[in-house]
Amino acid sequence: MAVSEPIQTISRLTPLADVLVVVDAEVKAVTQRTIDVTAGAGRALAADVMAPARPASPLALQDGWALSADETLGAGGYAPVPLVRTPSRVEAGQALPAGTDSVAPFDVVKLVDGRAEALAVINPGEGVLAAGGDNDSAIPLRRAGERLRTTDLAAFAAAGVARIMVREPRIRVLPVRGSGIISAAARLVTNDIERRGGVVRLDDSGRGLDVAMAADNWDAIVAIGGTGSGRNDNSVQILAREGSLRVHGMGLAPGESAAFGFVGTKPVLLLPGRLDAALSVWLLVGRRMLDRLAAAKNDNELTETLPLARKVASTVGLAEVVPVRRNAGQVEPLATKYLPLSSLARSDGWIFVPAESEGYSSGSSVQVRPWP
Numbered sequence: 001m002a003v004s005e006p007i008q009t010i011s012r013l014t015p016l017a018d019v020l021v022v023v024d025a026e027v028k029a030v031t032q033r034t035i036d037v038t039a040g041a042g043r044a045l046a047a048d049v050m051a052p053a054r055p056a057s058p059l060a061l062q063d064g065w066a067l068s069a070d071e072t073l074g075a076g077g078y079a080p081v082p083l084v085r086t087p088s089r090v091e092a093g094q095a096l097p098a099g100t101d102s103v104a105p106f107d108v109v110k111l112v113d114g115r116a117e118a119l120a121v122i123n124p125g126e127g128v129l130a131a132g133g134d135n136d137s138a139i140p141l142r143r144a145g146e147r148l149r150t151t152d153l154a155a156f157a158a159a160g161v162a163r164i165m166v167r168e169p170r171i172r173v174l175p176v177r178g179s180g181i182i183s184a185a186a187r188l189v190t191n192d193i194e195r196r197g198g199v200v201r202l203d204d205s206g207r208g209l210d211v212a213m214a215a216d217n218w219d220a221i222v223a224i225g226g227t228g229s230g231r232n233d234n235s236v237q238i239l240a241r242e243g244s245l246r247v248h249g250m251g252l253a254p255g256e257s258a259a260f261g262f263v264g265t266k267p268v269l270l271l272p273g274r275l276d277a278a279l280s281v282w283l284l285v286g287r288r289m290l291d292r293l294a295a296a297k298n299d300n301e302l303t304e305t306l307p308l309a310r311k312v313a314s315t316v317g318l319a320e321v322v323p324v325r326r327n328a329g330q331v332e333p334l335a336t337k338y339l340p341l342s343s344l345a346r347s348d349g350w351i352f353v354p355a356e357s358e359g360y361s362s363g364s365s366v367q368v369r370p371w372p
Helices: 016-026 150-158 180-195 209-214 235-242 275-294 341-346
Strands: 033-036 064-067 088-090 102-104 109-112 115-118 163-167 170-175 199-202 220-224 244-248 250-253 259-263 266-271 304-307 319-327 330-333 349-353 365-368
Touching: 016 244, 016 250, 016 259, 016 275, 170 180, 170 209, 180 199, 180 220, 180 275, 209 220, 209 235, 220 275, 235 244, 235 259, 235 266, 250 275, 266 275, 275 319, 275 341, 304 330, 319 341, 330 349, 349 365
Parallel strands: 170 199, 170 220, 220 266, 250 319
Antiparallel strands: 033 163, 064 088, 064 102, 109 115, 244 259, 259 266, 304 365, 319 330, 319 349
């Protein structure tokens, strides 16, 4: 009679705060590399981005007349002031002629019989981009650890920056089984990693976790499925056998059966095979792991503070992710513990209930965070 594999069991739920301590202390940043600035969206900078002072000399910010502002003192519509010399016509982006310090709109200067008159007072520097006004060479455009937006990349390119130093964690995402739910969770995680600057390989479903861990072309693995006590669940046992299992069972709802460990120094995150549980653990543990690999600063994704329409009751000792929907200037919770697919699809975001909290009373102000 064949001896069956031991059943995976969870001996205790590790508090989420303790899981994050392990992630912060033991997940190391990947080696930095240089990339073309056009490929930097979402990447975390490994070094401050510096650029030369720009412009090197004052430039016109608008089409108009380049002149010396002092010559227009006392000018008005009913009291034109003759200009000592006829001003030079300039276009936006053109260097100011010597002896000028401002650019007046066309209708502020009147030309009469070859003579020029100012019809309004112009202030020094008006209509002008001063030398160094676009960029101070002593101040970084962005600093190490910050994730880059497409606006940053456009500003870098305009300032003459062609190459940047970044950290790009290589993440393998492995759907342990080929179910529709696990595949959907794998695609969600893959898309979020790419958006946040990682380089992702989405493996075919069913590829052995041990085979993936034996490869060397990755900085972290995120496997989805096989973390429970089902007949075919063995992801946690494989991690314990091939590497170092640090956590099995997290004090997070949904997501209690998640696991975390290492193969050598490389982290492995095992997400449950339910979409709500995989998403919850990814948001709170997976993103933190990705940030440490990229040496990225804490997530600064915009949140919205809104009052809660109905109370949320929570179990002390268990952190929770709760989907919410906006309604008449408030948000209402849609589900707790198990999050139906309908609650995810109909929600406008999520709130976090820390482990030490019993929940939130009706009317409490809560931070609403966006889904990936």
